[in-house]
Structures are given as C-alpha cells and as structure tokens.
Amino acid sequence: MEKIRVGGILDNSLANGKGLRTVIFLSGCIHKCKGCHNKELQDFNFGIEMTEEEIFNRIEKNAGIIKGVTLSGGDPMEQPMKLVNLCKKIKTLGLNIWCYTGYSFEEILKSDEKSSLLKEVDVLVDGIFDLKSKSEKLKYRGSSNQRIIDVKESLTSKEVVVLDF
Ligand code: SF4
Incomplete structure (x- = not known):
C-alpha cells in the first residue's frame, strides 16, 4: 500500500468543520493562492509519510470524542486514491468527513x-x-468564493447544494 504524505495532524479542532474534529493535513498543492494560510504544505515533500493504518489508528484514539475527520492541506485532491479506503474505514467509526x-x-x-x-x-x-474575498466573519472557510457543499445531495440532485453556516 502506497504511503500517504502528511504535513501534520490536529487531534482535536473546532475550526476546521462542524463539531470537534481530527484534521489531517495532506502535503502538496498546486494552487499557489496569494495569502495561503499553509504555505509550507504546498510542497509535495513536506512532512512525513504515513501508512493508512497509522493515520487510522490516530483517528480511532479520538473516535469517542470527535464528530468527524477533516482532510485539509495542502490539497487532499492531489493524492485522492490513497485516501479513498481510509475514508471508508473512518466511516465505520460513525464519523463524517469534510x-x-x-x-x-x-x-x-x-x-x-x-x-x-x-x-x-x-x-x-x-x-x-x-x-x-477574504473575511474573518466567514465560518469554516477563508474567502467568500469558497462553497461549503453537501456532497451527497449535490451528487443526487446533479446541482451544487450549498450549506449555510
Ligand atoms: S493550501 Fe489552500 S490556500 Fe494554500 S495554495 Fe493550496 S488551495 Fe490555496
């Protein structure tokens, strides 16, 4: 199994999605946004390599108190196939995924x-x-162009369904 490049893990965070969450920061991002909040994570070689099992074990330790897991970065969409099975396992713990x-x-x-x-x-x-489009007033996002999307609803209805916070 290919290892996953991780820039850091926050066991308990209230700022990266609804409820108390464990946040996995995935290394590597091509977008180069001006004012990027995690510039070092743009580097695909930043951080350490972890197995799916190592990450899952870390999450499992927090499963009793957290509501879900957030994939952040960097950009998780740069190593998508390495994360699919991890997400399936996270769901067996009854946790949601942002x-x-x-x-x-x-x-x-x-x-x-x-x-x-x-x-x-x-x-x-x-x-x-x-x-x-940056605003400190926005919840769970940095700039107003970003959308907080209900993925299941959007895929079912074939149009983007945005959640309001
Ligand atoms: S990590 Fe986020 S803010 Fe930074 S360059 Fe990538 S997409 Fe932009």
Whole structure:
C-alpha cells in the first residue's frame, strides 16, 4: 500500500468543520493562492509519510470524542486514491468527513480519481483561497468564493447544494 504524505495532524479542532474534529493535513498543492494560510504544505515533500493504518489508528484514539475527520492541506485532491479506503474505514467509526480543496466541485467531477474521493466525502469546501474575498466573519472557510457543499445531495440532485453556516 502506497504511503500517504502528511504535513501534520490536529487531534482535536473546532475550526476546521462542524463539531470537534481530527484534521489531517495532506502535503502538496498546486494552487499557489496569494495569502495561503499553509504555505509550507504546498510542497509535495513536506512532512512525513504515513501508512493508512497509522493515520487510522490516530483517528480511532479520538473516535469517542470527535464528530468527524477533516482532510485539509495542502490539497487532499492531489493524492485522492490513497485516501479513498481510509475514508471508508473512518466511516465505520460513525464519523463524517469534510474535505478542503483548491479545486471546484465541477473540476473534481471531470477527474475519475478525484471523483472517487469526492464520493467518500460528506462536506466539501471547494475553491482557491481568494485574498480579495477574504473575511474573518466567514465560518469554516477563508474567502467568500469558497462553497461549503453537501456532497451527497449535490451528487443526487446533479446541482451544487450549498450549506449555510
Ligand atoms: S488551495 Fe489552500 S493550501 Fe493550496 S495554495 Fe490555496 S490556500 Fe494554500
């Protein structure tokens, strides 16, 4: 099994999605947004390599207190196939999955690999960070162009269903 490049893990966070969550920061991002909040994570070689099992064990330790897991970065959509099975296992713990990406929902649908990961995600926060649309008032996103998307509803209805926070 190919290893996953991880820039860091936050065991308990309230700022990266609804409820208390474990956040996995995946290394590597091509978007180069001005004002990027995690610039070192743009580097595909940043951080360490971890097995799916190592990451899952870390999550499992927190499973009693967290509501879900957030994939952030970097951009999780740069190593989608390595994350599909991990997401399936996370769901067996009764946890939901949020994913932050610089790609738009529509761009993800054009890629079979990225779509495979999308199907395992409950909530997608999509789009690049746009410094001009930045606002501290926004919850769970950095700039107003980004959308907090209900993935299951969107895939079923074939149009983007945005969640309001
Ligand atoms: S998508 Fe996120 S991690 Fe990537 S450059 Fe933009 S702000 Fe940084």
